[in-house]
Amino acid sequence: xxxxxxxxxxxxxxxxxxxxxxxxxxxxxxxxxxxxxxxxxxxxxxxxxxxxxxxxxxxxxxxxxxxxxxxxxxxxxxxxxxxxxxxxxxxxxxxxxxxxxxxxxxxxxxxxxxxxxxxxxxxxxxxxxxxxxxxxxxxxxxxxxxxxxxxxxxxxxxxxxxxxxxxxxxxxxxxxxxxxxxxxxxxxxxxxxxxxxxxxxxxxxxxxxxxxxxxxxxxxxxxxxxxxxxxxxxxxxxxxxxxxxxxxxxxxxxxxxxxxxxxxxxxxxxxxxxxxxxxxxxxxxxxxxxxxxxxxxxxxxxxxxxxxxxxxxxxxxxxxxxxxxxxxxxxxxxxxxxxxxxxxxxxxxxxxxxxxxxxxxxxxxxxxxxxxxxxxxxxxxxxxxxxxxxxxxxxxxxxxxxxxxxxxxxx
Numbered sequence: 503x504x505x506x507x508x509x510x511x512x513x514x515x516x517x518x519x520x521x522x523x524x525x526x527x528x529x530x531x532x533x534x535x536x537x538x539x540x541x542x543x544x545x546x547x548x549x550x551x552x553x554x555x556x557x558x559x560x561x562x563x564x565x566x567x568x569x570x571x572x573x574x575x576x577x578x579x580x581x582x583x584x585x586x587x588x589x590x591x592x593x594x595x596x597x598x599x600x601x602x603x604x605x606x607x608x609x610x611x612x613x614x615x616x617x618x619x620x621x622x623x624x625x626x627x628x629x630x631x632x633x634x635x636x637x638x639x640x641x642x643x644x645x646x647x648x649x650x651x652x653x654x655x656x657x658x659x660x661x662x663x664x665x666x667x668x669x670x671x672x673x674x675x676x677x678x679x680x681x682x683x684x685x686x687x688x689x690x691x692x693x694x695x696x697x698x699x700x701x702x703x704x705x706x707x708x709x710x711x712x713x714x715x716x717x718x719x720x721x722x723x724x725x726x727x728x729x730x731x732x733x734x735x736x737x738x739x740x741x742x743x744x745x746x747x748x749x750x751x752x753x754x755x756x757x758x759x760x761x762x763x764x765x766x767x768x769x770x771x772x773x774x775x776x777x778x779x780x781x782x783x784x785x786x787x788x789x790x791x792x793x794x795x796x797x798x799x800x801x802x803x804x805x806x807x808x809x810x811x812x813x814x815x816x817x818x819x820x821x822x823x824x825x826x827x828x829x830x831x832x833x834x835x836x837x838x839x840x841x842x843x844x845x846x847x848x849x850x851x852x853x854x855x856x857x858x859x860x861x862x863x864x865x866x867x868x869x870x871x872x873x874x875x876x877x878x879x880x881x882x883x884x885x886x887x888x889x890x891x892x893x894x895x896x897x898x899x900x901x902x903x904x905x906x907x908x909x910x911x912x913x
Contacts, residue, residue: 695877
């Protein structure tokens with residue numbers, strides 16, 4: 503944050519956001535010893551712990567490098583899900599007009615979409631306290647209302663049709679996996695997972711977006727088509743089920759609610775009869791739309807297809823999941839002091855909170871560029887293997903965009 507930051511207004515804005523969102527002041531009452539499932543308790547508004555740190559200038563190191571040091575330090579700390587409020591804030595000041603603000607909450611109470619809401623609302627509440635003018639934020643629908651909606655939805659005719667859809671769609675299916683370089687398991691985990699990044703610049707990805715649109719698809723459908731080709735080349739299968747991460751906010755009422763909505767959604771793709779890249783995109787589009795329209799909690803899907811995750815139990819394979827990440831809020835929506843800037847996230851810093859898998863994060867950057875981030879376990883996969891997969895995937899994305907009518911099958 504560039505410019506003067508008033509601590510009293512920042513503290514007040516943090517408290518305002520927690521007062522607005524019950525999820526940020528929810529306590530989990532749970533014990534592993536009493537055998538109960540536990541329960542959630544929404545507390546009255548609480549002050550947010552805000553710590554202030556003065557960061558001395560280090561010769562030969564940039565502001566961004568010093569900011570990243572704070573990122574890494576906070577990233578390695580643990581936050582108990584029993585802590586209330588679940589929101590924590592730290593202001594790292596280089597001087598009176600240059601500071602970095604970090605916000606932390608437990609994943610039980612927020613997700614990537616929620617992070618955007620948090621930043622936007624904190625900015626609006628801060629501006630309101632500085633100016634003395636009330637903010638114009640909409641009254642948020644609380645997370646408990648989503649829980650009630652979901653419970654009622656699962657008893658509806660629409661949910662019954664969704665159950666029938668998944669029972670039929672996932673008959674005989676197992677999640678797609680890639681071959682591991684060596685046997686692995688909980689006992690072989692290294693202290694940290696590893697990360698590889700693969701970039702498509704904004705100019706080339708604009709062509710990807712345009713190509714997808716010309717075929718009445720989204721970039722996601724083209725990316726899925728590329729993963730289909732890669733999967734066939736690696737495993738030789740043209741009937742696969744991909745595990746994907748969805749934002750879980752099918753109902754617009756909850757678009758301004760902070761909470762954990764993210765849901766796992768399997769996408770079954772049968773593309774043996776496809777001839778061109780365009781055909782693959784259309785299969786990806788229909789399969790993705792069908793899965794989204796019939797979305798139910800992943801736990802319910804597993805009740806209908808208990809064998810679905812069996813492939814992930816094999817110590818000889820790498821469990822795969824895809825997450826298409828798009829920012830719900832841009833920097834233009836956030837106003838603090840004179841201006842705000844994003845601190846560059848270190849490309850080699852792991853972010854995965856669930857260990858033991860291989861997560862492909864497909865990220866559309868604010869610049870318009872695209873980044874494929876593969877986070878994996880070094881005991882499972884070699885860096886050369888991941889480098890080959892990522893490079894081939896990016897090449898396929900560009901090839902599909904360039905010649906959608908071309909044959910996807912290698913001669």
